[in-house]
Amino acid sequence: MGDIIRVRGLEKRYGEVRALDGLDLTVPEGTVLGLLGPNGAGKTTAVRVITTLLRPDAGTAEVAGIDVLADPMEVRRRIGLSGQYAAVDEHLTGRENLEMVGRLYGFPRARARARAGELLERFDLADAGDRPSKTYSGGMRRRLDLAGALVAAPPVLVLDEPTTGLDPRSRIQMWEVIRELVSGGTSLLLTTQYLEEADRLADEIVVIDAGRAIARGTADQLKRQTGGERVQLVLADVADRDRTRVLLGEVCRSDVRDGETERELAAPAEGAATLMEVLRRLEEEGIAVLDIGLRRPTLDDVFLTLTGHGAEAPGTARTEEPAR
Amino acid sequence: MTTTVTPLARTVTDSWVVAKRNLIKIKRVPEVLIFVLVSPLMFVLLFAYVFGGAIDPGGGVNYREFLVAGIFVQTVVFGATFTGAGLAEDMQKGIIDRFRSLPMARSAVLIGRTFSDIAYNVLSIVVMALTGLLVGWRIRGSALDAVAGFALLLLFSYAFSWVMAWVGLLVPSVEVINNASFIVIMPLTFISNAFVPIDSFPTGLRVVAEWNPVSTATQAVRELFGNTGGAPVPDAWSMQNPAAYTLLWVVLILAIFIPLSIRQYRRAAG
Structure with a gap:
């Protein structure tokens, strides 16, 4: 054809x-x-x-x-x-x-x-x-x-x-x-x-x-490139940042990505199981979070990965390189 | 697919389909009609009663009788704005793009639009004629001449429709075309014999008025309706042969603006 x-x-x-x-x-x-x-x-x-x-x-x-x-x-x-x-x-x-x-x-x-x-x-x-x-x-x-x-x-x-x-x-x-x-x-x-x-x-x-x-x-190929689903959290206390980073790295067996603010962290997830595991470990370690959830990659993520800038502001490169 | 029809037959069918679509709008949005019909009515009454006493057109003609032909011409020229406004609106709403993505005749949207707008002009002429009759206007020539007069009015407005079609495809919005047409049409109709005899104009202005197609159209229609009385006609060739000179303008405008508008339609980018 x-x-x-x-x-x-x-x-x-x-x-x-x-x-x-x-x-x-x-x-x-x-x-x-x-x-x-x-x-x-x-x-x-x-x-x-x-x-x-x-x-x-x-x-x-x-x-x-x-x-x-x-x-x-x-x-x-x-x-x-x-x-x-x-x-x-x-x-x-x-x-x-x-x-x-x-x-x-x-x-x-x-x-x-x-x-x-x-x-x-x-x-x-x-x-x-x-x-x-x-x-x-x-x-x-x-x-x-x-x-x-x-x-x-x-x-x-x-x-x-x-x-x-x-x-x-x-x-x-x-x-x-x-x-x-x-x-x-x-x-x-x-x-x-x-x-x-x-x-x-x-x-x-x-x-x-x-x-x-x-x-x-294909959509799958693009998502794989983008890193797929992620667990993303916002810390109640910035002091917990390093501990949480280690914890996330262990659960997700991957690099941890910084978010928009110092309180935010994200790491690749494999569905709800990863989210539950992260929650369990946070509880164990006594780390409080304001927000936690699974995020699917969006166009913005695809763009960030492919071009280094977000979809919202085409042409304006971000100052910080997205961590791998 | 159905490709066996000739291009001409195709153009006629497609134009009719587009015209029908525009006519449905008259039915669905009667508010537009009210505007189209009230403004000429208002003009007849305003001029007849406000200026009527102050202006003597000469030749023993009643001013109201003198006036009606002028109002006819002014109204059908303004009526052309409708063509432009309709196209500008269709551009804005993406309907022109829909048409342009279809395998239809390239000229059909414009032919259909200019033809359906004749309906508006016919309606406004009827309203004006009735109002004119009420304020004392009469047709004093033969019925055949009167028919010729109305036909000339419609031809004249049809030519201006194509000018406005071109403008409508050029400008970004309906508001622009309404303002733009006002700026052009107001002086065009006022520097003419539509409302006052032009022998009182200063020389330069008088020459412009004598060769202004609005004047000659008005003069021609006045003569065909038998509304000139014994007033002397200015010496210019245009005013001596007003119908011929007006038709020349009609042909000239159509020859220029039909191709120009179609070209603009084809390249129209949103």
């Missing part, structure tokens, strides 16, 4: 800002690629180039073997886009929105209508289908938007931050919808700021920072 999306050396500059700085990317056919990065990393710019909305300054992008710059119309026929930048019309009903999209894909009226009905049913919007979409909840709107991307059953789907801004329940619902979708063999490029989202949905993840791909791998 070949690559359904192939991007090489993409560059795009806005004034002084390099939104894309030599981005390379491939999505093998029938797989899900998660493009993971913080705000401003260049995810949306990349999506806009791939979906023919934006001309890059340099580089090439192909969708299903078609050059997006040479033949954008053919690319549009094969691609479905949904996300923060492809909206639904709030004055139209859900049904009208989908019918309109169908008509604009070149469907005859009856077929557009039938397809709209099908999609409303499938995305649990049938009851709300004849209400203006501005009355929809955030989650419903995203589902309608996603349905819009699927009207022509395109072989390639691009979802730009499909769950950003959604409440946890809608997010999980959206994940289910997307997972069901890709189980049918649709190729998907998904951008996200959430490691957890990429973890749940993507076969492979490309981490993007400052317009460039800085790592590629």
Whole structure:
């Protein structure tokens, strides 16, 4: 199987800002690629180039073997886009929105209508289908938007931050919808700021920072690189720091990492068992903690490991090197 | 896929789909309509009663009769702002991006928008005409001429719609376009014969007014409605042949701004 999306050396500059700085990317056919990065990393710019909305300054992008710059119309026929930048019309009903999209894909009226009905049913919007979409909840709107991307059953789907801004329940619902979708063999490029989202949905993840791909791998590979789950604690008394450090090192059989403040310490954990063991030993030694818990690696951790700076402030390197 | 249709047929269908979408909005957001209809109504009444007594257009014509054609032209030119505002709003909300990601005709969003905005202009002309009739305006020419007058108004506004379409795709927000259009359209309509006869203008201004397409459109419509009375027409060619000169402007504007707007639509970056 070949690559359904192939991007090489993409560059795009806005004034002084390099939104894309030599981005390379491939999505093998029938797989899900998660493009993971913080705000401003260049995810949306990349999506806009791939979906023919934006001309890059340099580089090439192909969708299903078609050059997006040479033949954008053919690319549009094969691609479905949904996300923060492809909206639904709030004055139209859900049904009208989908019918309109169908008509604009070149469907005859009856077929557009039938397809709209099908999609409303499938995305649990049938009851709300004849209400203006501005009355929809955030989650419903995203589902309608996603349905819009699927009207022509395109072989390639691009979802730009499909769950950003959604409440946890809608997010999980959206994940289910997307997972069901890709189980049918649709190729998907998904951008996200959430490691957890990429973890749940993507076969492979490309981490993007400052317009460039800085790592590629499965979620497990990235997490392993990042150090996986950690037990993290905040001491009640800084005087206990050295003793606790030794204790943590023994239980976790690993180096102990300093936290943001002097009271904080962290070490790799293997689930709740490690946490219980640490708690037991702390009790034995009579060390009081203000807070203790298991932390899964976040995008921020991935970034810290890969780039030495956090995800919140792209481009600003931290002064202290993360301890290994 | 359905690729057998000709590009022209495709453009027509897609434009119609877009126009229909815009027309649904009139139905769903009637507040917009109220604004569109009340402002020309207000203008007719204000000018008729506030300035009406003070201005004598000459030629034995009642000022209210003189005024209505001017208000018609001013209103349809302002109506073009709607096209720009609608596109700016669609840009802001990401709907233009949705359209641009679809395999539809490149010109359809703009053609659909400019056509659906004709509906707004037709409605506001009807309201103005009714108000005009109430304050004493009458059509004194033939029915055919009157139809030609209304057709010229719509053509004129259609041309300005494309100017505003281009502006709407350029500016970052709806508020900007409303302010920008005000700055351009106010002087355009005031340095003209829309509200006062231009023979009282200082020479420089008078020449501008004589060649201002708003003046010639007003003059043409006045003549077609039979509202000029015996007032002498300025000697400029533009004013002597107002309909021809106005149509020339319409063609010129369309020839420039249709390609310009479509180009801007294609490259529109959010």
